[in-house]
Amino acid sequence: MTERLRVENLYKVFSKSPDPALRMLAAGAKKSEVLAKTGMVVGLNDVSLSVPSGAIYMVMGLSGSGKSTLARCINRLNEPSAGRILLDGRDIVAAGEAELRDIRRKRISMVFQHFALLPNRTVAENTEFGLKLQGVSPQARRRRAEEVLSIVGLARWGNHYPHELSGGMRQRVGLARALATDADVLIMDEAFSALDPLIRTEMQDELLRLQRTLKKTILFITHDFQEALKLGTRIAIMADGELVREGTPQSIVLEPGSDYVAAFTREVDRSRLFDARWAMTPVQPVPLAAGLCLAETADGGGLVLDDGGHVVGALDADTLRGLRDTAGLGTGGLGTLRKEFVTVRECDSLLDAARAHRAGRPMAVVDEDGRLTGTLAADRILAGIASAPPHPAGGLHA
Amino acid sequence: MLDANDLNVFPVDAWIQDGVAWIALNLRPLFLAIKWPVEYVLNLNIFLLQEIPFLAIVAVAVLLAWRLASLGVACFSAVALVAIATLGVWSEAMTTLSLITTAIVICAAIGIPIGIGCARSDRMWGVVRPILDIMQTTPTFVYLVPVVMLFGVGTVPGEVAVVTAAAPPLIRFTNLGIRMVETEMVEAGLAFGATKRQLLWEVQLPLAVPTILGGLNQTVLTAMVMSVVVAMIGAEGLGLVVLQGLGRLDVGRAAVGGIAIVLLAMMLDRITQKLAQPGGPGGRPLLRSLRALVRSGRPADDKATARPPASNPAISSPDQ
Structure with a gap:
């Protein structure tokens, strides 16, 4: 994936003359030291990160960690004190007034925590707000508004006022307004935090569904680690204005790197986060008979594959031993081929694998084309849900 | 023993007298320039309100009160106007109403832009605020002194x-x-x-309208009070009726003026107060009533016909 947004050594000090604080920070001072010495509040302290195009990039942190400051620096609602923000290689921080306005109109749009819908305008008028500011003709912008409203599932609500809508629907309007301008970068500042839990889950699913077709680059600010895990392609964790950990959800859960991060990852539901590929034992099929291969499972039995790598049946340990002893791996012995085996896909979560598991039946892990790539035993599923990876060979699903 | 009068060594009255005389003499074009638009708008208003037939004015007032406020206020307005007519001071009341409507027009034309400027610049607010403080703490009566000096006497200086x-x-x-x-x-x-301009027109000003209309209500009431007081410098209207009644010890005539003033003031207050009041079903009656007012002027408004009724059963919440 190409890089869409790059933040380089970004500092934000809330002061009209931040230089003394910046010098202290450059010399390695912490947020609290700067506050004690100069009285200035540090929002961001040397933050660098790279957002790939098409990613949902989660910035996670507790209140006061600087996550919102970071988001608001991207479209310069907060003016950065030092550093660069590159959008497709062009520095936003250095942009003049007209260029910044153009970036805000065409490239970066924003969804707000408390929706920020104008109460005196209808849903459709709110949706076309960005286009109106651009000077798009009334007919064209109304057409576009109706288009995006139907994308977010509010097709018939255009003529209603925001106060007639529920919280979840209002945020759909906020999302529609951000989508209407066709900006490719979306800043979502705690966009779902003000919603109640059920609606929040629904909106998260909705966002994932929309993202599959829209492929926007989304910078999503949240204080909820579960939300970060669910939505994020990558997660950046912030504390005291600094970036403390950055990586894929899985890698952060596996290696928190600090007690601060570990406090978040401890309660994570690994059964949903990790997939079958990560916990499975890879197989090396060996030829069994004409047009057939054998892949051994951990309990001593085996899975029988056809030419194309598809599983056709299973052998239990005794049968396999019997066949080996008589060296009769010919076609005759295959009459004892058991059909009872379970198949999961590589991308299925460990929870799905656990649900699919049946006692005494081997579990085959297959790729998208249905070819066997590994086997998964019950103890491996349990180990994967409980803690560390079952073995170092397990691939991360990034 | 030191007497307070011994300390009266500064002839401030003489200084001010000289100063105002100098200003009146040398800055006359400035005051004429200030006076001209006031005179123009006022004369137009007086002409309109005096020439339009009684019934037409009542009808317009009732319609305005009904669309902007409520049916109750509309009924009250009708009763108040008819009562004023029965008291025999209709013409004077219309002059007072002209003074007030003129003040609304000119205050809106000057006050709102100044207010916007103050909101956007702390420096400007820093300058304007103490001036407003002085203006609002000065008793209305005291306003008359410089006005008479600089603009003379009569209805327009009033x-x-x-x-x-x-x-x-x-x-x-x-x-x-x-x-x-x-x-x-x-x-x-x-x-x-x-x-910056779009921010003002698209976001800030529309959202500030309820507060601004609250200010308009205050402006109307202050204008009402002042339009009575300025009878002392020769302005016509209901104030003059009261003043004449007092001068001739004609309690009846003074009371008639007073009653008409109260009726007019209550009517104006009720209408403008309803404008700024938040609450009610839907929360924004002000904007809706303003829109309704605009729509009543433009019966073929496309939005009015395009908007489906809120209780349309075909609409179902996708949230459920």
Whole structure:
């Protein structure tokens, strides 16, 4: 994936003359030291990160960690004190007034925590707000508004006022307004935090569904680690204005790197986060008979594959031993081929694998084309849900 | 023993007398320039209100009160206007109403832009605020002194005094209304690339309208009070009726003037107060009533016909 947004050594000090604080920070001072010495509040302290195009990039942190400051620096609602923000290689921080306005109109749009819908305008008028500011003709912008409203599932609500809508629907309007301008970068500042839990889950699913077709680059600010895990392609964790950990959800859960991060990852539901590929034992099929291969499972039995790598049946340990002893791996012995085996896909979560598991039946892990790539035993599923990876060979699903 | 009068060594009265005389002599074109638009608007209003037939004025007042406020206020307005007519001071009441409507027009034309300027510049607010403080703490009576010096006596100088006294609340409320617009709304405007002008017209001003109309209500009431007081410098209207009654010890005539003033004031207050009042079903009766007012002027408005009824059963919430 190409890089869409790059933040380089970004500092934000809330002061009209931040230089003394910046010098202290450059010399390695912490947020609290700067506050004690100069009285200035540090929002961001040397933050660098790279957002790939098409990613949902989660910035996670507790209140006061600087996550919102970071988001608001991207479209310069907060003016950065030092550093660069590159959008497709062009520095936003250095942009003049007209260029910044153009970036805000065409490239970066924003969804707000408390929706920020104008109460005196209808849903459709709110949706076309960005286009109106651009000077798009009334007919064209109304057409576009109706288009995006139907994308977010509010097709018939255009003529209603925001106060007639529920919280979840209002945020759909906020999302529609951000989508209407066709900006490719979306800043979502705690966009779902003000919603109640059920609606929040629904909106998260909705966002994932929309993202599959829209492929926007989304910078999503949240204080909820579960939300970060669910939505994020990558997660950046912030504390005291600094970036403390950055990586894929899985890698952060596996290696928190600090007690601060570990406090978040401890309660994570690994059964949903990790997939079958990560916990499975890879197989090396060996030829069994004409047009057939054998892949051994951990309990001593085996899975029988056809030419194309598809599983056709299973052998239990005794049968396999019997066949080996008589060296009769010919076609005759295959009459004892058991059909009872379970198949999961590589991308299925460990929870799905656990649900699919049946006692005494081997579990085959297959790729998208249905070819066997590994086997998964019950103890491996349990180990994967409980803690560390079952073995170092397990691939991360990034 | 030191007497307070011994300390009276500064002839301030003489200084001011000289100063005002100098200003009146040398800055005359300036005051004429200030007076001209006031005189123009006032004469237009007086002409209109005196020439339009009684029944037509009642009809317009009732319609306005009904669309802007409520049916109850409309009924009250009709009763009040008829009562004023029965008291025999209709013509004087219309003159007073002209003084007030003129003040509304001029205060809005001057006060709202100044208020907007104050909201956008702390420096300007720093200058304007103490001036407003002085203007609002000065008793209305004291306004008359410089007005007589600089503009003379009569109805038009009276109107200048009315405008001067009535403008401060509108400036204050406009400033306050714009500054009170939620930061998130302003940021939403900025985040979608609004220019300063777009931010003002698309976000700040529409959201400040309820507060600004609250200021307008204050302006109307101040103008009402002042339009009576300026009878002392020769302005016509209901104030003059009261003043004449007092001068001739004609209690009856003074009381008639007073009753008409109260009726007119209550009517204007009720109508303008309803404008700024939040609450009620749907929460924004003001904007809806303003829109309704606009729509009543444009019966073929496309929005009115395009909007489906809120109780349309075909609409179902996708949230459920």
